[in-house]
Amino acid sequence: MSVIPAPAGIQTGCTEPPPARGLQDDFHLPMKPISTTCPYCGVGCGVLVTPSGEGFTVRGDPDHPANRGRLCSKGAALADTLGLDDRLLHPRIDGRQMDWDTALDRVAEGFRRVIAKHGPDAVAFYVSGQLLTEDYYAANKLMKGCIGSGNIDTNSRLCMSSAVAAHKRAFGSDTVPGCYEDLELADLIILVGSNAAWTHPVVYQRIVAAKKARPGMQIVVIDPRRTATADIADLFLPLVPGADAWLWNGLLHHLKREDAVDWAWLEAHVEGFGAAFAAVSGLTLPEVARQCGLTEAEVAAFFRLFTTTPRTVSLFSQGINQSSSGVDKGNALINCHLATGRVGKPGASPFSLTGQPNAMGGREVGGLANQLANHMDFAPADVDRVARFWGLPQTAPRPGLKAVDLFQAVGEGRIKALWIMATNPVVSMPDADAVAVALKHCEFVVVSDVTASTDTARLAHVLLPAAAWGEKDGTVTNSERRISRQRAFMPLPGEARPDWWIIGEVARRMGFGAQFPYRGPADLFAEHAALSGFENGGSRDFDLSAILTSLPSPAGKNGAPALLSPPAPPPAREGPRPDFTDIYTTLQPFQWPLTHTGGTPRLFADGRFFTHSGKARMVAVTPRPPALATAAGLPFVFNTGRVRDQWHTMTRTAKAPRLLAHIDEPFLSLHPDDARRIGLTEGGLARISQGLSYSPHGTPPEYRARVRLDAGQRPGSVFAPIHWNGRFSARARVGTLIPASVDPISGQPEFKHAPVAVAALPLAWHGFLVTRDGFPLASFARQPIYWSQIPGQHCHRLELADDQPPAAWLDQARQALGMDQDWMALQDPGAGRYRGALMDGDRLLAVYFIEPKTAGLPPRHWLESLFAKPALSVEERTALLLGRPSRAVPESGPVVCACFGVGRADIQAAIAAGADSVEALGIQLKAGGNCGSCIPELRQLLAQAAPAIVAPPATPLRGQQCASKTS
Numbered sequence: 010m011s012v013i014p015a016p017a018g019i020q021t022g023c024t025e026p027p028p029a030r031g032l033q034d035d036f037h038l039p040m041k042p043i044s045t046t047c048p049y050c051g052v053g054c055g056v057l058v059t060p061s062g063e064g065f066t067v068r069g070d071p072d073h074p075a076n077r078g079r080l081c082s083k084g085a086a087l088a089d090t091l092g093l094d095d096r097l098l099h100p101r102i103d104g105r106q107m108d109w110d111t112a113l114d115r116v117a118e119g120f121r122r123v124i125a126k127h128g129p130d131a132v133a134f135y136v137s138g139q140l141l142t143e144d145y146y147a148a149n150k151l152m153k154g155c156i157g158s159g160n161i162d163t164n165s166r167l168c169m170s171s172a173v174a175a176h177k178r179a180f181g182s183d184t185v186p187g188c189y190e191d192l193e194l195a196d197l198i199i200l201v202g203s204n205a206a207w208t209h210p211v212v213y214q215r216i217v218a219a220k221k222a223r224p225g226m227q228i229v230v231i232d233p234r235r236t237a238t239a240d241i242a243d244l245f246l247p248l249v250p251g252a253d254a255w256l257w258n259g260l261l262h263h264l265k266r267e268d269a270v271d272w273a274w275l276e277a278h279v280e281g282f283g284a285a286f287a288a289v290s291g292l293t294l295p296e297v298a299r300q301c302g303l304t305e306a307e308v309a310a311f312f313r314l315f316t317t318t319p320r321t322v323s324l325f326s327q328g329i330n331q332s333s334s335g336v337d338k339g340n341a342l343i344n345c346h347l348a349t350g351r352v353g354k355p356g357a358s359p360f361s362l363t364g365q366p367n368a369m370g371g372r373e374v375g376g377l378a379n380q381l382a383n384h385m386d387f388a389p390a391d392v393d394r395v396a397r398f399w400g401l402p403q404t405a406p407r408p409g410l411k412a413v414d415l416f417q418a419v420g421e422g423r424i425k426a427l428w429i430m431a432t433n434p435v436v437s438m439p440d441a442d443a444v445a446v447a448l449k450h451c452e453f454v455v456v457s458d459v460t461a462s463t464d465t466a467r468l469a470h471v472l473l474p475a476a477a478w479g480e481k482d483g484t485v486t487n488s489e490r491r492i493s494r495q496r497a498f499m500p501l502p503g504e505a506r507p508d509w510w511i512i513g514e515v516a517r518r519m520g521f522g523a524q525f526p527y528r529g530p531a532d533l534f535a536e537h538a539a540l541s542g543f544e545n546g547g548s549r550d551f552d553l554s555a556i557l558t559s560l561p562s563p564a565g566k567n568g569a570p571a572l573l574s575p576p577a578p579p580p581a582r583e584g585p586r587p588d589f590t591d592i593y594t595t596l597q598p599f600q601w602p603l604t605h606t607g608g609t610p611r612l613f614a615d616g617r618f619f620t621h622s623g624k625a626r627m628v629a630v631t632p633r634p635p636a637l638a639t640a641a642g643l644p645f646v647f648n649t650g651r652v653r654d655q656w657h658t659m660t661r662t663a664k665a666p667r668l669l670a671h672i673d674e675p676f677l678s679l680h681p682d683d684a685r686r687i688g689l690t691e692g693g694l695a696r697i698s699q700g701l702s703y704s705p706h707g708t709p710p711e712y713r714a715r716v717r718l719d720a721g722q723r724p725g726s727v728f729a730p731i732h733w734n735g736r737f738s739a740r741a742r743v744g745t746l747i748p749a750s751v752d753p754i755s756g757q758p759e760f761k762h763a764p765v766a767v768a769a770l771p772l773a774w775h776g777f778l779v780t781r782d783g784f785p786l787a788s789f790a791r792q793p794i795y796w797s798q799i800p801g802q803h804c805h806r807l808e809l810a811d812d813q814p815p816a817a818w819l820d821q822a823r824q825a826l827g828m829d830q831d832w833m834a835l836q837d838p839g840a841g842r843y844r845g846a847l848m849d850g851d852r853l854l855a856v857y858f859i860e861p862k863t864a865g866l867p868p869r870h871w872l873e874s875l876f877a878k879p880a881l882s883v884e885e886r887t888a889l890l891l892g893r894p895s896r897a898v899p900e901s902g903p904v905v906c907a908c909f910g911v912g913r914a915d916i917q918a919a920i921a922a923g924a925d926s927v928e929a930l931g932i933q934l935k936a937g938g939n940c941g942s943c944i945p946e947l948r949q950l951l952a953q954a955a956p957a958i959v960a961p962p963a964t965p966l967r968g969q970q971c972a973s974k975t976s
Contacts, residue, residue, distance in 0.1 A: 042059045043058045044494070046494065048366050048478040050081075050366065050656075051365060051368055053487025054073065064091070065499075068080070079214060079940065080211070080940060081211055082210070082654050082942055083662060090661050090664040095461070096461070097459060097460060097466070097473075113514045119455070120428075123452065130423075134161040134427075135416075136376055137163060137164050138168075138368040139432065140376075141483025142483060143530040153405040154401040155519070159408045161378060162377060165363075166413075167412065168368065169361070169368050171329070171330040171336045171755040179347065179627070180550075180620070181626075186352050186359065187360050192216050195357065196227065197315065198226065198321075199228075199322070203324055203326035203362055206240065206653075207236065208651050209488075210653075213942075227243045228244075229244045233723045235722065237653075244307070246301070246311060247303070250762050251334075252632070254338045254632035255297055256297060257341035258288070259292050259296075260311070261286070261289050288631060294309060322359075323345075323359050324362055330755075332762070333635060333753075335755060335759075337632070340627075341632075343628075347625050352614070363487070366487070369486040369487065374537060381405070384550060387408055394543065411756030412756065420444075426452060427454050429457075431458055431459075433463045435735075436744060437731070439760070441745045441747075442745050445468065454468060456469035457472075457508060463734070464734050475506065475507070480501050480507075481497055481508075482497050483509075492598065492599055492600070494596050507530070509527065513525040531594070548619070555603045557589070635759060636750035636762075639764045643699060646726040647727055647747075648729075648760075648761050649730070651731060653671060654669070655668060657732065658734045659732045663800060666802040667910055671903065671905065671943075675714040675797065676716070677714045679719065682724055683722075684718055692864065695768065695769060697712040697727070698711045699766070712741060713740045713795050731760075737797065739797070741797070746763055747759075770794070772795070774814070774841055775810045776866070778806070778822060779857075779869070783798070791818075793809045796809050806873065815841065826847060832846065841861040844857075851880035852879060852881070853875050867893065874901075901913075902915070905947065905950070908935075909939065919933050
C-alpha cells in the first residue's frame with residue numbers, strides 16, 4: 010500500500026506535539042467583530058462577536074446566507090454563556106487534578122491495555138454533533154484507521170440517522186437535495202414532525218417572511234400535537250402518533266390514480282417505482298383517514314394541495330426520524346417527491362432539518378459507526394481506498410456498534426474502554442438508567458467535555474478539559490450542506506485544549522504519531538478535503554477537493570458565492586501556491602460539493618444520482634406500528650422533544666438566566682380531558698412511569714414534572730422536554746422512560762412513542778427557596794421528592810415539594826443558610842403555611858415559602874426582582890411576608906419574549922391599553938422584535954383579550970389544532 014502525499018500546508022511524518030494555546034501570551038482580544046457560527050441547531054447561523062467592555066456582544070451576521078443577520082433567543086443570549094463558573098479547567102483522574110502528560114498517558118495506556126488483551130473491538134468512542142468537523146475527523150481516523158475498529162458512533166444517531174439511511178436508499182448517498190432559498194421559492198411548504206418555530210426558529214422565520222411576501226403560499230403542518238409552528242398553517246393534520254407512512258403512502262397512491270406522476274422522469278431517472286406503487290395499490294382515502302385518525306376531508310385537502318403544486322418543499326425532522334420505522338417514513342415521503350420529479354429543483358425538494366450544529370459535518374467525516382469516511386461505507390473498495398489514503402492497512406473492515414448497541418455492549422462487558430466526547434448520554438440516551446449503570450461498571454471511562462458536573466462526567470475515571478465555543482477554531486456544516494467557519498475570539502482558559510489536539514496527543518502516545526502531524530485545524534480540514542476528492546471523479550456526492558487546487562476569485566464565478574475574503578494582491582510573476590492556513594483563515598461559507606466555480610446549492614435536478622445504476626430508487630414501504638403499544642397499565646403515549654429556549658441537556662443554555670425565564674421547570678403537557686380524568690390540575694405535579702429494566706437506585710424509573718394543560722395536545726398523548734438533568738431537577742431525565750427500541754436499519758431510537766402511566770404525585774406541601782448564591786441541596790441526607798433548580802440573574806430559586814411534613818426540612822434549610830436568628834417569619838403550623846425572609850440589614854439574602862397547595866404560593870418573578878435591589882423599603886419588606894407584589898415592584902409575570910425579557914403581565918397591560926396587534930406590541934415593548942419565536946404566544950394573548958381583533962393567519966380546514974412530534 011502507498012501513502013497518499015499530504016496536500017499543501019500539511020506536515021508529514023512524526024513531529025513534536027504542537028504548542029497548545031492556554032492563556033497564551035500571543036492571543037490578543039479582537040478589536041473588530043469576529044465572524045463565527047452559532048453552536049446550537051442545524052440552521053448554522055452566522056454570528057458576529059465584538060468585544061464590549063469586559064465582555065462581548067453577539068449579533069447575527071447580516072452577510073451569512075443561512076440567517077441574514079437574524080438570531081433566535083438562544084443565539085442572542087450566547088454572550089451570557091461565556092462564564093467559567095462551571096468549567097472543567099484541568100485534567101482529572103479519579104476526581105483529582107492532574108497535569109496533561111499524566112492524564113494523556115493514562116488514557117493511552119488504558120486503551121492500549123484493553124486492545125492488547127481483548128482486541129480493537131473492545132474499545133469505543135461516543136462523540137457528538139457539538140464537535141467541529143476537524144475534531145470529528147481526528148476521532149474517526151484514530152478509531153477506524155489506527156485502532157482498526159468501527160466502534161465510533163455519535164449522538165447524531167439519536168436525531169438524524171434515519172434521514173441518512175432514507176437518503177442513501179433513495180439517492181445512493183446522504184444528500185440533502187435542496188437549500189434554504191427553496192423556502193422562499195416554494196408555493197407549498199409541508200412541515201412534518203417538526204416544530205420549527207421553536208427548534209429551528211430562523212428557518213421558520215424565513216418561511217413566515219416568505220408567506221408574508223406571497224400570501225398565496227400554502228403551509229401544511231402534520232403533527233399529533235399543537236405547537237407554535239401552527240401559527241402559519243393553512244392546513245393542520247393532527248394525525249395519530251406514528252401514522253406518517255400511511256399518509257405518504259396514501260398520497261403516492263393518489264398521485265398515480267390522479268395521473269399526477271411524472272412518468273417520463275421516472276422512466277429516465279428512477280428505479281423501483283413499480284414495487285413502490287404496488288405496495289400502495291388499493292389504499293383508499295377512507296382507509297388513510299382511519300389509520301391516521303383524520304377526517305376524509307382533511308386527507309383529501311392535503312392530497313389536492315400536493316398534487317396541484319409543483320413547487321413543494323417537504324421539511325421533515327425528529328418526528329419522522331425518531332421512530333422504530335423512521336427510515337421507511339422518510340422514504341415514503343421521498344417517494345412522493347420522486348414520483349413527481351420534485352427533487353433538487355428550485356422550490357421543490359424533500360428537506361431534512363438537522364438537529365445539531367455539526368450533525369452533517371459528523372456524517373461527512375464518518376462519525377457514524379456504519380460509515381467509513383467522506384461518505385464512503387464499508388464496501389471493500391471503499392475500505393481499500395481509505396486505507397491507502399491514510400497509509401493504515403489495519404483500517405476497520407466492517408461497521409461498528411451503533412449508539413444503543415454500543416452502550417448495551419458496555420453494560421455486558423464486551424466494550425471495556427470508552428471515550429465520550431462533548432455529550433451527556435446518561436441524560437440523552439434511551440433507557441438512561443441502564444446507561445448510567447453500564448458506565449459505572451465499565452473498566453475504563455474517559456470523558457472530554459467543557460463541564461465537570463454533567464451526569465456522565467461524574468462517572469468518568471479520566472476527565473479531560475475541552476475547549477468551548479468561542480475558544481476553538483474549525484468548521485461546521487448546516488442542514489443545507491453549507492460549511493462555515495467557527496472562529497476563536499477568546500483565549501483557552503486554564504488548561505482547556507481543543508478536541509483535535511487532545512485526540513492527537515493520545516494517538517501519539519498510542520504509537521500513531523506519524524498519522525497525526527497536524528499543526529492546527531487547517532491541516533485537518535485540508536486532509537479531509539483531499540480525501541473527499543481522492544479517486545472520486547464525480548462518483549461520490551461529497552467533494553471539497555477543489556478548494557485545494559483551484560479557488561474562485563473573491564467575486565465568484567458564474568454568480569457563485571465567493572469562498573474567500575479579498576486576499577493580498579498576488580506577486581507580479583507567478584509564485585508558489587499560498588499556504589492552506591491562509592486560505593482556511595479567510596474561508597467564507599459555501600455549499601458542498603465544491604466545484605471550481607463555487608458551491609452547489611442543489612443536486613439531482615439533472616436526474617443523476619449516486620447509485621450503481623445512476624438512478625434514484627423508490628422504496629416499497631409497508632407501514633408498521635410503533636415498536637411498543639399502549640396497554641391497560643400504560644395507557645398514554647409519551648412524546649419527547651425540545652423547548653424554545655433550551656438546548657440538549659442545558660450545560661450551556663442554563664448559564665443564561667433569561668433562557669430559563671420562559672419555561673423554568675420540567676413539565677408534562679397533556680390534554681385537559683385527560684388531566685381531569687386522572688385528577689391533575691394546571692401547575693400541579695405529576696409522576697410518569699414505565700416498567701423499564703432497572704434503576705441504579707433500585708426503584709422503577711420515573712419522571713416528575715409540573716403539569717401543563719394544553720387543548721392542542723392529542724388526547725391519550727403526553728409531551729415532556731428532553732433538557733432537564735440530575736443537576737437541575739430530581740428525576741426529570743426523560744431518557745429513563747424511553748425503551749431502547751430502534752429502527753432496524755438506522756439504529757435510531759424511538760423517542761416519540763413510549764407507553765407510560767401518568768398519575769398525580771402525592772404531596773403534603775409545596776414551596777420554594779430563593780437565595781443569592783444557590784443552595785447545597787445535595788448535602789442533605791433526605792431531599793424532598795420533587796425539586797428543581799432555576800439559576801437567575803441575581804439569585805437562584807429552588808422549587809420544592811414533598812410527601813412528608815415540612816418542619817424537619819425547613820429547619821435543615823434555615824440552618825444551612827446560616828444566621829438563623831435573623832429570619833423574619835410568618836407561620837401557621839396548623840395550616841401548613843410558612844413565609845420567611847433572611848435579611849442582612851436592608852438587603853435581602855433569602856426567602857422561603859411553604860404552602861399546602863401550589864396555588865397559595867406568591868409570584869416568583871416579583872420576589873426574584875427584589876434581589877436586584879441594594880436595599881428594600883419598608884413597603885417592600887411588608888409585601889415580602891404578605892406574599893403580594895407592591896405598587897413599588899409590580900409583577901411582570903412569566904417571560905414570554907426571552908430576547909427582551911418581556912413578561913406576560915406587561916403584554917396583557919399593553920393590550921388593555923390599546924395595543925391590538927403583534928406589530929403594536931413590538932413597537933411598544935419590543936416583544937417579538939428579534940427572533941420571532943414568541944409571536945405565536947403574542948397572538949394567543951391578543952386573541953384571549955379581544956378575539957375579534959386578531960384574525961387567524963389563514964383559514965384552517967379544521968379548527969387549527971397543530972403540533973409537532975419533535976418539539
